[in-house]
Amino acid sequence: MEPRRILLVDDDPDIRDLVHRTIGHEFPAAEIREATDEGSLNGALAGWVPDVLITDFDLRWSDGLKVFEWVKAAAPACCTVMFTGTGDEDLAVRAMKQGFDDYIVKRSSQLRRLAASVRIAYDRHRERRELTENRDLVLKELYHRLHNNLQIVVSLMRMTEKAMMDLEARQQLADLRRRIQALTALQEEFYRSQDFRRVDFEAFLEGLARNLVGLAGGRIGLTTEIASTHLTVDVAAPLGLIANELITNVLKHAFPESATGNLLVSLEQQAGELVLTIKDDGEGSRGKQSSGGGLGARLIERLAEQIGAGVEMNLSDAGVTCTVRLPS
Amino acid sequence: MHGAASLMTRSLRVLVVEDEALVADYVADIIEDAGHTVAGVAATGEKAIELLESASIDLAVLDITLRGPMTGIDVASTARACGVPHLFITGSGDPSTRAAAEETQPLGFLLKPFSGERLIEVLMAVITSGHEPL
Numbered sequence: 434m435e436p437r438r439i440l441l442v443d444d445d446p447d448i449r450d451l452v453h454r455t456i457g458h459e460f461p462a463a464e465i466r467e468a469t470d471e472g473s474l475n476g477a478l479a480g481w482v483p484d485v486l487i488t489d490f491d492l493r494w495s496d497g498l499k500v501f502e503w504v505k506a507a508a509p510a511c512c513t514v515m516f517t518g519t520g521d522e523d524l525a526v527r528a529m530k531q532g533f534d535d536y537i538v539k540r541s542s543q544l545r546r547l548a549a550s551v552r553i554a555y556d557r558h559r560e561r562r563e564l565t566e567n568r569d570l571v572l573k574e575l576y577h578r579l580h581n582n583l584q585i586v587v588s589l590m591r592m593t594e595k596a597m598m599d600l601e602a603r604q605q606l607a608d609l610r611r612r613i614q615a616l617t618a619l620q621e622e623f624y625r626s627q628d629f630r631r632v633d634f635e636a637f638l639e640g641l642a643r644n645l646v647g648l649a650g651g652r653i654g655l656t657t658e659i660a661s662t663h664l665t666v667d668v669a670a671p672l673g674l675i676a677n678e679l680i681t682n683v684l685k686h687a688f689p690e691s692a693t694g695n696l697l698v699s700l701e702q703q704a705g706e707l708v709l710t711i712k713d714d715g716e717g718s719r720g721k722q723s724s725g726g727g728l729g730a731r732l733i734e735r736l737a738e739q740i741g742a743g744v745e746m747n748l749s750d751a752g753v754t755c756t757v758r759l760p761s
Numbered sequence: 762m763h764g765a766a767s768l769m770t771r772s773l774r775v776l777v778v779e780d781e782a783l784v785a786d787y788v789a790d791i792i793e794d795a796g797h798t799v800a801g802v803a804a805t806g807e808k809a810i811e812l813l814e815s816a817s818i819d820l821a822v823l824d825i826t827l828r829g830p831m832t833g834i835d836v837a838s839t840a841r842a843c844g845v846p847h848l849f850i851t852g853s854g855d856p857s858t859r860a861a862a863e864e865t866q867p868l869g870f871l872l873k874p875f876s877g878e879r880l881i882e883v884l885m886a887v888i889t890s891g892h893e894p895l
Contacts, residue, residue, distance in 0.1 A: 573855050576852075577826070578852070584873035588786065589783060610876075
């Protein structure tokens with residue numbers, strides 16, 4: 434693979450001619466365009482994406498660093514070599530810091546080196562691009578398999594659930610399925626964010642609440658007040674599972690059987706803390722109390738401990754308010 | 762053909778196109794539990810097209826990656842030609858696949874793993890909204 438489009442920016446016609454011939458000889462299949470001012474640079478870049486830029490620093494109408502910016506804006510993958518006679522060590526450092534692949538002092542003896550430098554820079558860019566493409570392909574494949582396998586897990590759980598005669602066991606399996614679904618929904622947000630370190634927790638929590646409340650078939654009105662929040666995976670997964678337990682709890686205990694009511698799910702920053710509130714206007718202290726010793730309660734306790742969060746539950750005859758406070 | 766008119770009624774005749782047997786069973790089970798009929802299950806595009814052209818179907822639920830040379834997106838084109846609306850279920854969130862799938866104007870797009878409730882939600886929306894894309 435060789436560069437196919439090379440852009441040459443220099444005010445001196447003799448130098449352009451020399452470079453053009455040397456580079457043309459090294460890469461005979463390449464189209465070489467020359468720019469001598471802003472107009473011809475824009476003209477060269479119109480509908481044409483260069484693979485390589487060779488530019489002088491000192492230009493009557495601009496300088497090599499600005500040319501770099503223009504060309505990179507139009508062709509981000511373009512590799513760049515500064516070929517200049519006016520520079521010094523300080524300029525070389527600036528050019529390399531800006532992102533030039535190489536800096537070569539303009540002398541006729543250096544022309545061969547310029548050609549070699551272009552080849553090295555181009556090969557390096559190509560290798561980097563191939564690595565990125567390969568990585569994207571592997572990620573896509575892994576993602577696809579992970580999601581298919583998770584779907585099989587969810588399918589198997591539903592089948593097992595339906596085969597169970599014991600109602601209590603079936604309920605527990607349904608709870609487990611929902612926990613797994615909450616985790617998979619979180620995984621989905623990670624993929625969507627294109628950043629495997631952070632997740633859009635607002636979108637996750639909104640979806641989780643909507644899905645769980647949807648299970649009640651319209652008996653429960655849902656209000657969400659969720660601030661835009663991005664969390665790292667080590668916090669998002671435990672907090673997501675806690676939210677799943679708390680909302681599931683409301684559906685089971687606050688509004689038993691065919692009772693109707695309202696649920697508020699809010700997430701906000703308050704004085705250095707991230708505060709998750711799950712509030713219902715269900716039976717509260719009037720209803721049958723859960724023992725608190727169940728699996729759900731134990732999960733909440735352990736997960737809160739893991740992320741250093743405090744969980745508070747206020748029970749009144751107007752309903753239950755659960756607050757999870759997490760130091761930011 | 763069958764699509765537009767039957768969509769307004771509550772019970773749908775659904776074609777399930779999915780090459781993963783357990784997932785196909787899962788989808789079929791959810792559809793039947795919700796009171797609809799599974800008109801056929803196909804693991805390949807060829808089989809799906811045969812069913813689309815021979816059976817009376819109101820809705821096709823299509824996985825994108827199938828066994829054999831055809832994809833669910835190929836099946837979607839035939840479904841459209843037969844006047845059968847479709848929705849996709851897929852494990853791929855890849856934007857280019859998604860864009861190609863969107864071109865077939867599906868009623869919905871469910872990303873795996875999805876819950877039974879989510880699938881029913883989409884089916885209900887199909888019934889209540891007719892052919893409006895979700």
